[in-house]
Amino acid sequence: MNNxxxxxxxxxxxxxxxxxxxxxxxxxxxxxxxxxxMTSLPPxxxxxxxxxxxxxxxxxxxxxxxxxxxxxHWLTMPMPDWAKLKIAPIDYQxxxxxxxxxxxxxxxxxxxxxxLEAYEKLGVPLHERAxxxxxxxxxxxxxxxxxxxxxxxxxxxxxxxxxxxxxIREYPDxxxxxxxxxxxxxxxxxxALNSAVFSDGSFVFIPKGVxxxxxxxxYFRINAQNTGQFERTLIVAExxxxxxxxxxxxxxxxxxxxxxxxxxxxxxxxxAQIKYSTVQNWYPGDENGVGGIYNFVTKRGDCxxxxxxxxxxxxxxxxxxxxxxxxxxLRGDRSVGEFYSVALTHHHQQADTGTKMxxxxxxxxxxxxxxxxxxxxxSNSYRGLVKMENGAEGARNYTQxxxxxxxxxxxxxxxxYMEVKNPTAIVEHEATxxxxxxxxxxxxxxxxxSEENAVSMIVDGFCKQVFRELPMEFAxxxxxxxxxxxxxxxx
Amino acid sequence: MSQPATSPLLASLLDAPxxxxxxxxxxxxxxxxxxxxxxxxxxxxxxxAWKYTGLRALTQRSFAxxxxxxxxxxxxxxxxxxxxxxxxxxxxxxxxxxxxxxSIDALPPGLLLQPLSVALKENAEPLRFAxxxxxxxxxxxxxxxxxxxxxxxxxxRVATHAKIEVPIHLVFVGAAADAxxxxxxxxxxxxxxxxxxxxxxxxxxxxxxxxxxxLVADIELREGARMRHTLLQNAAVGANLMRRSSxxxxxxxxxxxxALELGGALxxxxxxxxxxxxxxxxxxxxxxxxxxRQHIDTQMAIRHEALNTVSTSVWRGVASDRxxxxxxxxxxxxxxxxxxxxxxxxxxxxxxxxxxxDTKPELEIHADEVKAAHGATVGQLDExxxxxxxxxxxxxVEARALLTAAFCRAVLDDLPNEAxxxxxxxxxxxxxxx
Numbered sequence: 041m042n043n044x045x046x047x048x049x050x051x052x053x054x055x056x057x058x059x060x061x062x063x064x065x066x067x068x069x070x071x072x073x074x075x076x077x078m079t080s081l082p083p084x085x086x087x088x089x090x091x092x093x094x095x096x097x098x099x100x101x102x103x104x105x106x107x108x109x110x111x112x113h114w115l116t117m118p119m120p121d122w123a124k125l126k127i128a129p130i131d132y133q134x135x136x137x138x139x140x141x142x143x144x145x146x147x148x149x150x151x152x153x154x155x156l157e158a159y160e161k162l163g164v165p166l167h168e169r170a171x172x173x174x175x176x177x178x179x180x181x182x183x184x185x186x187x188x189x190x191x192x193x194x195x196x197x198x199x200x201x202x203x204x205x206x207x208i209r210e211y212p213d214x215x216x217x218x219x220x221x222x223x224x225x226x227x228x229x230x231x232a233l234n235s236a237v238f239s240d241g242s243f244v245f246i247p248k249g250v251x252x253x254x255x256x257x258x259y260f261r262i263n264a265q266n267t268g269q270f271e272r273t274l275i276v277a278e279x280x281x282x283x284x285x286x287x288x289x290x291x292x293x294x295x296x297x298x299x300x301x302x303x304x305x306x307x308x309x310x311x312a313q314i315k316y317s318t319v320q321n322w323y324p325g326d327e328n329g330v331g332g333i334y335n336f337v338t339k340r341g342d343c344x345x346x347x348x349x350x351x352x353x354x355x356x357x358x359x360x361x362x363x364x365x366x367x368x369x370l371r372g373d374r375s376v377g378e379f380y381s382v383a384l385t386h387h388h389q390q391a392d393t394g395t396k397m398x399x400x401x402x403x404x405x406x407x408x409x410x411x412x413x414x415x416x417x418x419s420n421s422y423r424g425l426v427k428m429e430n431g432a433e434g435a436r437n438y439t440q441x442x443x444x445x446x447x448x449x450x451x452x453x454x455x456x457y458m459e460v461k462n463p464t465a466i467v468e469h470e471a472t473x474x475x476x477x478x479x480x481x482x483x484x485x486x487x488x489x490s491e492e493n494a495v496s497m498i499v500d501g502f503c504k505q506v507f508r509e510l511p512m513e514f515a516x517x518x519x520x521x522x523x524x525x526x527x528x529x530x531x
Numbered sequence: 532m533s534q535p536a537t538s539p540l541l542a543s544l545l546d547a548p549x550x551x552x553x554x555x556x557x558x559x560x561x562x563x564x565x566x567x568x569x570x571x572x573x574x575x576x577x578x579x580a581w582k583y584t585g586l587r588a589l590t591q592r593s594f595a596x597x598x599x600x601x602x603x604x605x606x607x608x609x610x611x612x613x614x615x616x617x618x619x620x621x622x623x624x625x626x627x628x629x630x631x632x633x634s635i636d637a638l639p640p641g642l643l644l645q646p647l648s649v650a651l652k653e654n655a656e657p658l659r660f661a662x663x664x665x666x667x668x669x670x671x672x673x674x675x676x677x678x679x680x681x682x683x684x685x686x687x688r689v690a691t692h693a694k695i696e697v698p699i700h701l702v703f704v705g706a707a708a709d710a711x712x713x714x715x716x717x718x719x720x721x722x723x724x725x726x727x728x729x730x731x732x733x734x735x736x737x738x739x740x741x742x743x744x745x746l747v748a749d750i751e752l753r754e755g756a757r758m759r760h761t762l763l764q765n766a767a768v769g770a771n772l773m774r775r776s777s778x779x780x781x782x783x784x785x786x787x788x789x790a791l792e793l794g795g796a797l798x799x800x801x802x803x804x805x806x807x808x809x810x811x812x813x814x815x816x817x818x819x820x821x822x823x824r825q826h827i828d829t830q831m832a833i834r835h836e837a838l839n840t841v842s843t844s845v846w847r848g849v850a851s852d853r854x855x856x857x858x859x860x861x862x863x864x865x866x867x868x869x870x871x872x873x874x875x876x877x878x879x880x881x882x883x884x885x886x887x888x889d890t891k892p893e894l895e896i897h898a899d900e901v902k903a904a905h906g907a908t909v910g911q912l913d914e915x916x917x918x919x920x921x922x923x924x925x926x927x928v929e930a931r932a933l934l935t936a937a938f939c940r941a942v943l944d945d946l947p948n949e950a951x952x953x954x955x956x957x958x959x960x961x962x963x964x965x
Contacts, residue, residue, distance in 0.1 A: 445899040454894040466910040
């Protein structure tokens with residue numbers, strides 16, 4: 041089939057690239073890696089712990105205070121219970137908020153065979169597998185120098201791209217100006233927790249008028265493996281700049297931490313464009329719903345300038361529980377917000393995800409395309425808000441939410457909120473829920489396509505609108521990922 | 532649960548004496564609901580079901596309990612005469628049954644229609660299921676106070692296989708009084724197996740008043756029963772109405788509802804339907820058209836709980852001036868309810884700056900052999916259509932009215948009672964925002 045050829049070719053291309061990169065990357069470029077103190081904090085959460093955490097990370101005084109403010113606020117907040125999720129109580133005092141990176145398995149032989157099998161199916165190149173499985177850094181060809189090459193090119197363009205810890209030390213003015221300006225420390229329960237104890241994350245700054253010369257990805261950043269469970273990302277695009285950022289990876293990752301509470305803030309100034317793509321494939325727990333990551337994410341973009349644009353694309357297949365609503369505040373006139381999402385749940389996974397589009401500026405536009413796929417005994421909800429404020433003259437929204445059910449025991453839900461205060465604004469919402477029709481199946485089966493392949497083909501077609509928005513190689517991987525995630529869903 | 536903040540409204544509602552029926556289970560249920568109301572108080576906007584309807588202004592007011600002079604209030608009969616609703620009629624004035632205005636002497640065979648208070652005295656047992664309910668959901672405040680305080684209403688029962696050809700007219704008049712009144716009405720309706728009925732529920736005003744009325748209706752359709760229900764809500768501009776109707780539909784039962792929500796200051800309509808039996812069907816058509824400073828909130832929840840059940844919902848909202856229209860249309864397909872087919876459309880026109888529409892269509896699907904779809908829009912009149920009409924010499928005001936009327940008409944199109952349909956269309960056009 042045509043698609044298979046494309047995948048093969050892409051994989052070969054990727055492999056070739058990676059081989060070149062690997063060849064370049066034999067030497068270890070010391071000095072690039074952020075110093076990681078080999079210290080761990082005892083479990084528990086208190087002002088002391090936060091002070092220690094801040095000290096270990098050599099943060100300035102204001103940052104420590106910022107964390108403490110957030111912590112004090114968090115103490116006053118109740119855990120939200122409005123999402124359609126069943127979450128076992130979380131003991132925040134039992135967690136350790138800073139742990140030195142663990143030495144991973146020494147070679148691929150020590151890696152869980154199930155994980156290797158998944159890599160095999162996804163077509164992940166060999167040396168990548170090692171990196172993804174967390175095999176000790178010096179035992180594999182790391183992408184260090186690949187990263188360094190990129191960094192030189194980025195620096196030439198004036199783009200700042202580094203870890204959040206580094207940014208706090210190196211560019212305190214920018215960080216101070218923007219951090220928490222989109223997602224305030226007290227925004228919600230998990231954002232407050234993240235603000236208090238965030239471990240690390242990415243910092244991107246695109247200066248005025250610069251078109252970022254490449255697609256940025258955490259993948260290129262050496263200490264990406266250790267961003268920890270409370271990731272904090274900040275992307276600022278100045279006037280007229282342009283950046284595309286990729287988060288995550290299609291390959292499954294085993295993680296020691298059960299709770300993840302990330303915050304991502306995007307700021308787009310006048311005529312700036314930010315495209316943020318995510319593939320999330322954390323450990324979803326086993327077939328019986330045991331284990332798996334809790335993924336509680338606050339992602340928000342702020343179109344501050346006129347004619348700016350922020351676009352979220354996400355493919356969510358992992359985690360036991362997902363609670364995530366990437367949003368856009370359309371403040372600037374004629375600014376544009378987009379949200380494209382594929383969320384797949386299987387076995388006992390639960391996802392409550394969607395978006396918010398807050399239209400404030402005149403002639404702002406937003407588009408929401410959400411595709412939910414539920415299989416097994418999972419529960420998959422779309423929850424979205426479209427709000428047209430008084431001043432949103434001529435604003436426009438279009439929302440489309442489709443759900444696909446595979447199996448009798450799963451649930452697919454849609455909870456869209458529309459609040460319109462401007463008589464010139466137009467809001468449209470459409471949603472459908474259905475299963476793969478017998479006709480479709482019969483058509484495929486009659487042409488000799490196996491049941492599993494037929495399902496995967498139909499699911500691929502169902503998601504096409506979203507995959508189109510992903511960078512090419514991501515899209516190919518995402519398709520493959522859905523196939524793997526849906527294994528055992530049919531028959 | 533924290534102690535609810537006391538407010539004049541809460542105090543005045545709690546002040547009203549509980550009616551005593553002498554029926555153990557009924558008095559116990561009243562007491563229970565009264566306690567629940569006292570304990571939880573009134574919901575604020577943090578309660579999801581009341582997110583878009585704030586009661587703050589209402590809580591600052593107090594209402595006298597019931598109307599002692601209801602029997603002597605002069606109400607012009609011509610007010611409530613409705614074309615197409617010329618059958619038996621039950622009239623309540625400020626929540627009190629008025630035998631002199633009602634006509635229930637010559638009922639068709641198979642129809643039992645009487646004030647609830649009378650039915651309770653004659654044979655309370657069949658009412659036990661409906662009247663011994665406890666309202667336990669967060670935000671059920673008005674259902675609770677109704678269950679505690681309502682001592683009258685309509686009891687309507689259609690015998691098995693009885694086809695009642697004439698429409699039944701239920702009239703609720705809010706009449707001017709010296710004080711603002713709170714009154715509560717409870718309706719219990721049962722359509723027997725294979726029976727059919729047309730019902731017109733009519734809320735209207737006689738003189739200016741700012742009362743608070745609550746109405747709770749339980750409507751049960753037995754196997755194969757048919758019911759056509761029309762609701763015309765044209766209460767006084769200052770009136771507050773909290774209405775809840777719960778439909779229970781058994782196998783092959785079919786209910787249709789046409790609702791026209793025009794009047795009232797603060798109107799809340801909780802509409803619930805459970806499709807309990809295979810092949811049950813529920814169709815709703817509604818228009819809410821708040822203007823001035825009106826606030827009309829429609830909360831519809833339909834549960835598909837059996838095989839091959841069908842629901843269709845078409846709702847239109849038009850908000851002008853500083854009015855607010857709120858709509859929630861929640862459809863749930865329970866596990867195992869295969870073959871369910873649910874569709875919902877809610878389109879809204881927002882005609883002025885200062886007006887607001889909040890809409891929330893919901894789908895909650897737990898079965899896979901289903902067809903479920905919903906759509907919602909908020910917008911304004913189509914510029915091109917306006918231009919078309921204006922270019923043919925139709926003045927702006929008229930062109931707008933024409934288009935707005937056309938926008939709402941779809942809701943009334945399939946109302947089979949022609950005389951009633953024409954009358955409602957006329958009312959709708961009269962009510963269009965200027």
